Amino acid sequence: MCYQSAIAYRACGIFEEGDMVMVREASTNGKTAMIGPLEKGRVYGTRKGDVKHDHIIGKTSRDRIRAHSSKKVFGGLFILHHPTMEEYILNSRRTCTPIYPKDASTICALLDILPGDTILEAGTGNAGLTLFLAKSVGEKGKVFTVERNEHAHKHAQHLVNGFSKGTLAAQVEFHHGSVVDVVSNVEKSLLLSTTNNKIDNVTNGVESAENESEAEKKPLLMFDGIALDMPTPWVELEMLHQHLKTDRYCVCYLPNMSQVMDLIGAVRSLPLLVENIIEVDWKEWDVRSTVVRNGNAMLPKSSFTNTAQGLSEVGADDGVEKPQDVVWVCHPVHRPIGHTAFLVCLRKCVDSK
Numbered sequence: 001m002c003y004q005s006a007i008a009y010r011a012c013g014i015f016e017e018g019d020m021v022m023v024r025e026a027s028t029n030g031k032t033a034m035i036g037p038l039e040k041g042r043v044y045g046t047r048k049g050d051v052k053h054d055h056i057i058g059k060t061s062r063d064r065i066r067a068h069s070s071k072k073v074f075g076g077l078f079i080l081h082h083p084t085m086e087e088y089i090l091n092s093r094r095t096c097t098p099i100y101p102k103d104a105s106t107i108c109a110l111l112d113i114l115p116g117d118t119i120l121e122a123g124t125g126n127a128g129l130t131l132f133l134a135k136s137v138g139e140k141g142k143v144f145t146v147e148r149n150e151h152a153h154k155h156a157q158h159l160v161n162g163f164s165k166g167t168l169a170a171q172v173e174f175h176h177g178s179v180v181d182v183v184s185n186v187e188k189s190l191l192l193s194t195t196n197n198k199i200d201n202v203t204n205g206v207e208s209a210e211n212e213s214e215a216e217k218k219p220l221l222m223f224d225g226i227a228l229d230m231p232t233p234w235v236e237l238e239m240l241h242q243h244l245k246t247d248r249y250c251v252c253y254l255p256n257m258s259q260v261m262d263l264i265g266a267v268r269s270l271p272l273l274v275e276n277i278i279e280v281d282w283k284e285w286d287v288r289s290t291v292v293r294n295g296n297a298m299l300p301k302s303s304f305t306n307t308a309q310g311l312s313e314v315g316a317d318d319g320v321e322k323p324q325d326v327v328w329v330c331h332p333v334h335r336p337i338g339h340t341a342f343l344v345c346l347r348k349c350v351d352s353k
């Protein structure tokens, strides 16, 4: 599906067979679940009853459907949504741990991607990062992604095709194998086709020796950015750095500080400078208004209230009877998004010395 059709599809939002759907319980802090691909006759079981795919097909986003429960008169009420890219990545079946959207969006920013860029990615895994990269490079760009595990390679294609009716699939070129072997093989085939062209030109008497030695030195397959999510990227970078354009970036996703140290030690001998080492902290906050009675609110100790008098700690009891007051309660939501990884951003310099 092209971009224009995808925009039109999301705007009208009618769910069809094959689509993925995000359902949200129509209650405060309603739980979400991803259902699909939609198929006539299929049923998705929830603790609030069974949701029939047939009841979703033909409906549109924000429509409500009721689950069927044998135990209760009424099953739960659910609101339908098209999954965002984040919801899609985090709720899809996995072959390995995906890069979380907080890290994936930072990697796109660090790579300084422009529409039309060509990015090399390895390993593809669950295509969590692939989707973010594909969105950043746009319709005219390309994500050249490599995965050595065959099952993961196939599953990633299925995931990219399944997101928003395959809107981003045209931008992604999937390759199976070890990234160094794949890049070497593509480079060899490009060299072979240029050599054949040269031979044809010589036969036709139009060959010129101009820039030949310069062209021979430079690889033909060059990338505007490289993103590596694998255990030992420094091994692969010994060869891959040649395929990164001058002054462009390579970002490595590394869960442990010992890997970061190994990488930094290894790139000293390569034309790559360490530009940044980042740990992305993404903290969600709960912000809502509540009523404080007599200066005491049943709120967590760490909460702060933003009253008309300014910021003050909730629960400070000065013994004076106070009227009921509406205050804002702001505190971080403690979700299990702890440490994910370090992002090491390397920049290609022309000279390694």
Ligand SMILES: C[S@@+](CC[C@H](N)C(=O)[O-])C[C@H]1O[C@@H](n2cnc3c(N)ncnc32)[C@H](O)[C@@H]1O
Pocket: 096, 097, 098, 099, 100, 122, 123, 124, 125, 126, 127, 128, 129, 130, 146, 147, 148, 149, 152, 177, 178, 179, 180, 229, 230, 231, 236
């Ligand atoms: C943690 S997963 C990648 C997750 C992915 N970035 C995502 O967001 O879904 C790491 C993957 O790298 C692959 N891999 C490791 N070394 C590789 C190599 N040299 N070439 C290609 N793929 C490799 C593994 O098979 C594995 O699937």
